[in-house]
Amino acid sequence: MNQGERTMQQNEMKLEFDSRSCNEGFARVAVAAFMTQLNPTLEEVADVKTAVSEAVTNAIIHGYEGRVKKVEIFCRIEQETLFVEVRDEGKGIPDVELAMQPMYTTKAECDRAGMGFAFMEAFMDALEVESAPGRGTCVRMRKHIRHDTEQFPGYLDTETAKNMAER
Amino acid sequence: MNQGERTMQQNEMKLEFDSRSCNEGFARVAVAAFMTQLNPTLEEVADVKTAVSEAVTNAIIHGYEGRVKKVEIFCRIEQETLFVEVRDEGKGIPDVELAMQPMYTTKAECDRAGMGFAFMEAFMDALEVESAPGRGTCVRMRKHIRHDTEQFPGYLDTETAKNMAER
Amino acid sequence: MEQLFTISGTTLIIRLPAELDHHSSEKIRLEADRLATGRNIRWMLFDFGQTVFMDSSGIGMLIGRYKMMRFLGGNVAAVRANEQIQRVLTLSGIDKVIDVYEGIPQQLNL
Amino acid sequence: MEQLFTISGTTLIIRLPAELDHHSSEKIRLEADRLATGRNIRWMLFDFGQTVFMDSSGIGMLIGRYKMMRFLGGNVAAVRANEQIQRVLTLSGIDKVIDVYEGIPQQLNL
C-alpha cells in the first residue's frame, strides 16, 4: 500500500463550478490542495494559484461576461508534472494570437491589465489556448514540480511528507 | 455587482477525483474552501471537513476497496445552508440501517472504528444514505451555517468579509 | 474592527485583503474611487501588509487607480509588499511607474 | 529534521502529522506496529502537538494500537491534543479507555 503510493504515477481530478467571482478563490485553493502530493515549494504553489486565477477569471468575465454558467477545471498529475485545463463554453476568442499579446485586453474599461495570458506563461512551463467564437475556450497549462527531497513546505501533510523522505 | 453578490442565494460546485487515499485531504480542503463564502466559524469548517473526510474515506476503502475509480462530490449553497453529496459507484451497502449503527464495521481487520456514519451525523445537521449492492452509494448531508455578522474567521478573504459586514 | 479604508489628511490608505484577485479588486475599486473623488485626496496608499496573493486583476486595479490619481493631480504608492507580491509587481512592470516601499515611508507623514 | 518516531527507554513517542486521516493513519500504523513488536515497548505515546485534524480513521488507528499494546502488556496515552482533537476524542468515547493529557505528563519520564 505504501509501496503502491510511492510509485503512484498518475492522479486526476475534475472540478466544475458556477462562474461567480466568489468562486475564484475556491478554484485556486482546490488546485493548490490537489498539487500538494507533489511536495511543491511555496513559490511553485503561488505560481500555479496565480495561473489558475487568471484562467478562471477570464472564463468568468470574458467567456461568460457575468452570466452564471459552468467553469470546468481538469487537473492531472503525471510523475512530477502537473497538467491544468480550464474550460468555459462562453463566447470564445476570435484571434487567439492577438489575445495572448501582453497588454491586449477587450475590457480596458473594467480595469483589465491585459496581462492574464502573460502571467499564465510566466508562471507555468507551457501554455496552450484553444478557442472558437461562440464555442468557448480551453486553456491548457503544464508545470514540472522539481522533486527536491530536502524541502517540504508546510501544507496539508508535512509530517507524512517528511516521513516519506526519511525512508 | 456588489448588490448582486450580497443577495446571491445559490452556488454550486462538483468535484470528481480518483479514489486514492492521497486525495482525502484534497477533497476536505476543496469543500472547506467552497464554504468560506458563508463566513463559517473555525468549528463549522472543522465539522464539515470531518464529515466529508468520513464519506470520502468510505467511498475509497469500502466502496471501491482499493481499486482506482471515481469519487464525486457535489456541493450546493442555498441561502445559509450547505448541502454536500458524496457518491461512489462501488459495491454498495446491503443493509444501510445496520451499516449506520455506531461501531458497526465490515473492516475491523483494517482498524476501522465503525464510527464514520456516527461522525457524519454528529457533525452535520442531517444525513441521508442511499445505496444498493453493486450500484454504489450516495451520502447526502446538510448543515446550516448560522450567520453571525460579528464573527469572520480568517480564511480566504477576511478583509472582504469584514468590509461587507461593515456596509 | 480595523478599517479597510482610512483617510489621514489628503492621504487615502487602503488596507488590501489577504487575496487580491478579480473578486476583491472589484470591491476595492468601487470604494476607492468613491472616496478619492468625493474628497481632496492627494495620495492613495495601498498597504499590502496582509496580502499573500495577487494576480493580474490586482495589477489592473492598481493601474486604474494610478491613472485616476494622476488625472486628479495626485499619486499612488504601494507599501509593505511581501516577496510574492513584489514578484508580481515586478513581473507586471508596474513598479516602474508606481513607488513601491518595503515599509511605510516617513515622507508620507502617517 | 525532527523524527516522527522516537524511542526513549521503553516508550515509543509518535509525533502525529498535521492531519490524521485514513491516508496518514495507515502509514503510522504500519511503522508503529513494526517498532512496538520489534522492541520492548511498554508505553506508546501519541503526541498531537502538531495535529489540527482527525477523523474516525484516526480513532480506529488509536483503538487498534491500544488493543495491541494491551496484548503486549503495555499501554497507550495521548498528549497535547488541541480543542478540536479533544472534541473528536470525546465524541468517540475513546477518552474513557485511553489516558489523554493536555501537556506531557511527568510520570512518563521523558
Ligand SMILES: Nc1ncnc2c1ncn2[C@@H]1O[C@H](COP(=O)(O)OP(=O)(O)O)[C@@H](O)[C@H]1O
Ligand atoms: N475565456 C475567455 N473567453 C473569451 N475571451 C477571452 C477569454 N480569455 C481571454 N479572452 C480574451 O483575451 C483577452 C486578453 O486576456 P488576458 O491576457 O487574460 O487579459 P485581460 O483579462 O486583462 O483582458 C481578453 O481581454 C479577452 O478579450
Ligand SMILES: Nc1ncnc2c1ncn2[C@@H]1O[C@H](COP(=O)(O)OP(=O)(O)O)[C@@H](O)[C@H]1O
Ligand atoms: N461508500 C460505501 N460503500 C460500501 N460500503 C460502505 C460505504 N460506506 C460505508 N459502508 C459500510 O458501512 C460500514 C460502516 O461505515 P462507517 O460507519 O463509516 O464505519 P467504518 O468506515 O469505520 O467501517 C462500513 O464498514 C461498510 O461496510
